[in-house]
Amino acid sequence: MSEVSTITLSKKDFISDQDVRWCPGCGDYAILSQVQKVFPNLGIPKENFLVVSGIGCSSRFPYYLDTFGFHSIHGRAPALATGAKIANPDLSVWIVTGDGDSMSIGGNHFIHVLRRNFDLNILLFNNQVYGLTKGQYSPTSEIGRISNSTPFGSVDYPFNPPLLALGAGGTFIARGIDREQKHLQGLLYEAYKHKGTSLVEIYQNCWVFNDGAFASLTDREIKMETQLILENGKPMIFGRNQDKGLMLKGSKLEVISLTKKNSINEVMIHDEQNKIQGLLLSELTYDKNYPTPIGVLYREEKPTYETMLHNQLATALKTRGKGNLDKLFNDSHTWKV
Amino acid sequence: MANKSKSKKNVDRVVIRFTGDSGDGMQLTGSRFTEATAIMGNDLATYPDYPAEIRAPAGSLAGVSSFQIQFSSDNIGTPGDKLDVLVAMNPAALKTNLADLKTSGIIIANKANYTDKNLRLSGWELNPLEDDFLRDYRVIALDMTRLVSNAVEDMDLSLKLISRSTNMFALGLVSWMYDRTLDSTINFIKDKFAKRPELVEANIRALKAGYNYGDTIEEIQHVVTVSKATFEPGVYRNIVGNQALCFGLITAAEKAGLDIYFSGYPITPASDILHILSGYKNFRIKTFQAEDEIAAIMSVIGAVFCGDLGITATSGPGMALKGESLGLAVATELPLVVLNIQRAGPSTGMPTKTEQADLLQALFGRNGESPVVVIAANSPADCFSTAFEACRIALEHMIPVVVLSDAFLAHGSEPWLIPQTKSLPKIRTHLAGKSNGFNSFKREEKTLARQWGIPGTKGLEHRVGGLEKDIETGDVSYDPINHEKMMNLRQQKVDIIANDIPPVDPFGDKNGKVLVVGWGSSFGAIREAVNRSRKENHSVGHVHLRHLNPFPLNLGETLLKYQNILVPEMNSGQLLLLLRGKFLIDASGLNKVQGKPLGVDEVYDKIIELAGA
Numbered sequence: 001m002s003e004v005s006t007i008t009l010s011k012k013d014f015i016s017d018q019d020v021r022w023c024p025g026c027g028d029y030a031i032l033s034q035v036q037k038v039f040p041n042l043g044i045p046k047e048n049f050l051v052v053s054g055i056g057c058s059s060r061f062p063y064y065l066d067t068f069g070f071h072s073i074h075g076r077a078p079a080l081a082t083g084a085k086i087a088n089p090d091l092s093v094w095i096v097t098g099d100g101d102s103m104s105i106g107g108n109h110f111i112h113v114l115r116r117n118f119d120l121n122i123l124l125f126n127n128q129v130y131g132l133t134k135g136q137y138s139p140t141s142e143i144g145r146i147s148n149s150t151p152f153g154s155v156d157y158p159f160n161p162p163l164l165a166l167g168a169g170g171t172f173i174a175r176g177i178d179r180e181q182k183h184l185q186g187l188l189y190e191a192y193k194h195k196g197t198s199l200v201e202i203y204q205n206c207w208v209f210n211d212g213a214f215a216s217l218t219d220r221e222i223k224m225e226t227q228l229i230l231e232n233g234k235p236m237i238f239g240r241n242q243d244k245g246l247m248l249k250g251s252k253l254e255v256i257s258l259t260k261k262n263s264i265n266e267v268m269i270h271d272e273q274n275k276i277q278g279l280l281l282s283e284l285t286y287d288k289n290y291p292t293p294i295g296v297l298y299r300e301e302k303p304t305y306e307t308m309l310h311n312q313l314a315t316a317l318k319t320r321g322k323g324n325l326d327k328l329f330n331d332s333h334t335w336k337v
Numbered sequence: 338m339a340n341k342s343k344s345k346k347n348v349d350r351v352v353i354r355f356t357g358d359s360g361d362g363m364q365l366t367g368s369r370f371t372e373a374t375a376i377m378g379n380d381l382a383t384y385p386d387y388p389a390e391i392r393a394p395a396g397s398l399a400g401v402s403s404f405q406i407q408f409s410s411d412n413i414g415t416p417g418d419k420l421d422v423l424v425a426m427n428p429a430a431l432k433t434n435l436a437d438l439k440t441s442g443i444i445i446a447n448k449a450n451y452t453d454k455n456l457r458l459s460g461w462e463l464n465p466l467e468d469d470f471l472r473d474y475r476v477i478a479l480d481m482t483r484l485v486s487n488a489v490e491d492m493d494l495s496l497k498l499i500s501r502s503t504n505m506f507a508l509g510l511v512s513w514m515y516d517r518t519l520d521s522t523i524n525f526i527k528d529k530f531a532k533r534p535e536l537v538e539a540n541i542r543a544l545k546a547g548y549n550y551g552d553t554i555e556e557i558q559h560v561v562t563v564s565k566a567t568f569e570p571g572v573y574r575n576i577v578g579n580q581a582l583c584f585g586l587i588t589a590a591e592k593a594g595l596d597i598y599f600s601g602y603p604i605t606p607a608s609d610i611l612h613i614l615s616g617y618k619n620f621r622i623k624t625f626q627a628e629d630e631i632a633a634i635m636s637v638i639g640a641v642f643c644g645d646l647g648i649t650a651t652s653g654p655g656m657a658l659k660g661e662s663l664g665l666a667v668a669t670e671l672p673l674v675v676l677n678i679q680r681a682g683p684s685t686g687m688p689t690k691t692e693q694a695d696l697l698q699a700l701f702g703r704n705g706e707s708p709v710v711v712i713a714a715n716s717p718a719d720c721f722s723t724a725f726e727a728c729r730i731a732l733e734h735m736i737p738v739v740v741l742s743d744a745f746l747a748h749g750s751e752p753w754l755i756p757q758t759k760s761l762p763k764i765r766t767h768l769a770g771k772s773n774g775f776n777s778f779k780r781e782e783k784t785l786a787r788q789w790g791i792p793g794t795k796g797l798e799h800r801v802g803g804l805e806k807d808i809e810t811g812d813v814s815y816d817p818i819n820h821e822k823m824m825n826l827r828q829q830k831v832d833i834i835a836n837d838i839p840p841v842d843p844f845g846d847k848n849g850k851v852l853v854v855g856w857g858s859s860f861g862a863i864r865e866a867v868n869r870s871r872k873e874n875h876s877v878g879h880v881h882l883r884h885l886n887p888f889p890l891n892l893g894e895t896l897l898k899y900q901n902i903l904v905p906e907m908n909s910g911q912l913l914l915l916l917r918g919k920f921l922i923d924a925s926g927l928n929k930v931q932g933k934p935l936g937v938d939e940v941y942d943k944i945i946e947l948a949g950a
Contacts (some may be wrong), residue, residue: 069799080635080636086640115627323620336572
């Protein structure tokens with residue numbers, strides 16, 4: 001990897017020659033742009049990037065990045081990425097998926113890739129709707145959603161992606177918003193830096209089928225009241241005047257006003273490595289009485305699957321010597337004719 | 338060892354089936370007898386058959402496990418149709434296997450297990466060992482449990498341990514009857530129970546007690562011997578089908594200079610392949626037990642995209658789940674190998690029983706037209722060459738290959754002529770080097786193989802996927818004419834392989850009355866039946882197809898040289914359908930779907946019927 005130090009890449013190195021075919025105004029454009037800005041700065045040779053996707057609007061992503069890319073089949077990107085990462089652990093592997101792709105048809109692969117902790121990154125574009133099939137409710141749509149497949153309202157409870165990831169043993173769980181571009185960029189760097197499976201859930205607006213799903217989080221007027229921007233080691237405060245905080249009362253979080261003297265001392269400090277906090281923050285996902293946490297909800301260091309597997313390969317090579325076919329064939333009783 | 342007081346009698350071939358409860362250790366007994374037989378230099382073929390339930394209720398019909406072996410001084414291809422000896426450790430085993438025993442064949446039974454309870458469980462109204470129900474057979478009914486108990490009297494062992502050693506008594510007795518030595522089994526016992534010396538002692542004593550008991554049995558007049566078979570010169574070992582597949586894969590990887598990436602999801606009867614390969618890490622084999630069948634093949638596709646030799650193994654139900662992913666491998670033109678160890682279906686079917694009913698699934702079981710190469714193994718040892726051939730075609734043609742084996746081959750065994758690894762051919766790959774202006778769709782003229790540009794190589798960045806692609810550039814394309822061109826191209830890539838495989842060369846008569854066309858594990862039964870009918874001066878040929886898609890180039894013209902075409906299959910006529918459809922010939926089938934291999938007799942009878950007509 002001696003080439004690394006001499007790499008100078010720029011955003012344009014990552015723009016492919018394919019026309020981008022998302023609807024004009026789609027939140028995906030903003031995410032693509034951030035990824036193209038971040039990739040050149042990671043110190044990785046361009047040929048070592050592999051971007052893998054499933055099916056859905058978001059999954060067209062690999063075509064628009066001038067890296068190695070694999071547009072696979074519905075829900076299966078994590079499985080494909082798993083094989084790639086085992087075959088070549090040096091690759092920087094990025095999975096691009098949507099809420100239908102990862103939470104529904106690919107739910108099984110989603111939880112297992114998190115559990116195994118491969119060093120790869122999952123960008124989950126959550127627009128709470130099936131876009132490419134024209135607007136059915138998705139596994140992250142709220143109950144009661146009127147859609148073409150639920151004309152009387154959905155009776156399906158939604159998945160809570162960070163909570164699901166936490167339950168699956170995820171070691172890096174973060175949330176960003178397509179419109180919050182600087183913040184998202186920061187999360188992409190953090191995701192890359194984490195040596196393990198990094199999940200970045202990105203709230204992404206589908207203005208054709210589910211416009212304004214996240215308006216309360218992106219509207220300039222109110223977003224300070226609805227976003228809880230997490231920073232490790234800092235108190236969990238929010239509000240237009242930074243005048244509210246989250247306090248742990250019993251086993252529940254509570255919103256408190258910071259207008260009283262010293263009340264800041266009661267606010268919970270964000271500790272990314274505290275799993276119980278991660279759980280409490282994840283629980284806020286659909287609760288309208290609380291702000292929505294964005295940033296890194298949870299982070300944990302533990303060995304990756306591919307490291308452990310390749311250690312086994314190296315040990316076998318060391319203790320048993322390089323495999324020899326003739327020895328292998330003759331390892332049972334033989335006789336000569 | 339006791340001196341044998343009885344005279345010897347030489348025969349050409351012997352068929353023995355060891356049967357008992359799942360917990361009676363019949364598979365172990367059979368495989369020990371097999372090794373001793375291999376050492377004697379006989380040709381042999383084995384067939385283990387066991388229930389899907391790990392521990393079905395003790396003594397029940399459902400819990401019977403069996404291991405059959407045929408050994409011979411001739412070259413044989415099957416574990417035999419009818420039994421000379423049936424070892425029936427309990428009444429359920431006798432009940433389910435008696436029909437296969439020859440008249441006047443030998444039954445060896447452990448009387449101790451023929452209790453009222455076991456008789457009731459297996460549906461015997463009276464104890465068959467005590468009335469004259471078995472009068473057409475020679476019955477050796479012994480209380481093996483007591484005999485073993487006597488042999489280990491001074492050892493203070495539990496009754497449970499003693500009854501667990503009765504299989505060794507039976508093995509000892511059968512070894513004496515057929516003049517096999519005990520050495521290899523004694524070494525095996527010492528190895529297996531190295532940490533429990535009391536078990537080593539008990540098992541060896543039981544084995545020897547059975548062996549020595551032989552001399553005292555009145556029902557047996559002779560020790561039966563079988564002369565060595567004539568083999569092509571070389572070094573041999575005994576090999577089980579799934580193991581031979583693994584050896585073929587490992588060899589192919591070495592000849593191609595690639596690492597193996599293998600992923601599978603546990604499924605009977607394919608799981609052994611995952612077990613075996615995961616033990617060979619020093620061959621740089623990366624194995625991954627996936628969360629499901631789909632993940633297994635998808636991860637293989639990911640690994641192949643990154644330059645490994647990718648392989649997955651499964652059985653019918655798993656094959657159904659892998660269908661969409663296999664279509665992706667077709668669309669992205671990646672070289673991977675899918676091993677389908679067929680079992681009886683549909684749905685869960687009979688997981689441990691054999692069938693060859695997934696041929697049409699392999700050819701057509703995907704959406705759109707999505708042609709893959711299909712090849713089949715015809716015997717346990719042939720699994721080696723078949724696996725090697727699958728990897729060769731996949732890599733040299735940049736195409737997915739499906740290998741069909743089945744439960745019969747997977748667990749069956751036979752002697753294998755160990756190949757000279759140096760003499761095996763190298764396998765070419767289409768790996769691309771560093772490049773400027775790389776086009777993954779640039780094709781080799783002869784094979785139409787595209788270039789294999791793997792991540793980590795400078796300048797090869799490109800995108801692949803399941804969307805239709807432009808035939809020149811590989812970019813996404815919805816152009817109607819282009820789509821048709823791509824459909825034709827994918828088919829042509831398969832068809833062209835016919836130039837790269839050997840033509841058929843019928844065994845036996847090159848033209849005449851009957852041509853028997855088979856594929857897969859029915860090879861042995863067909864070959865023996867053809868041999869037998871030719872000895873009786875019938876004009877019969879045999880073609881056994883390894884390559885099922887594409888067919889060998891001269892198959893059509895070969896079929897025309899015979900008056901009758903017979904296609905025996907363990908399905909309802911799948912190859913038959915293909916041959917009739919492709920060559921417009923009036924072939925007839927011999928079809929059996931009982932979860933059991935074809936027998937020599939049934940093939941022979943059908944040949945005679947056609948040859949005489």
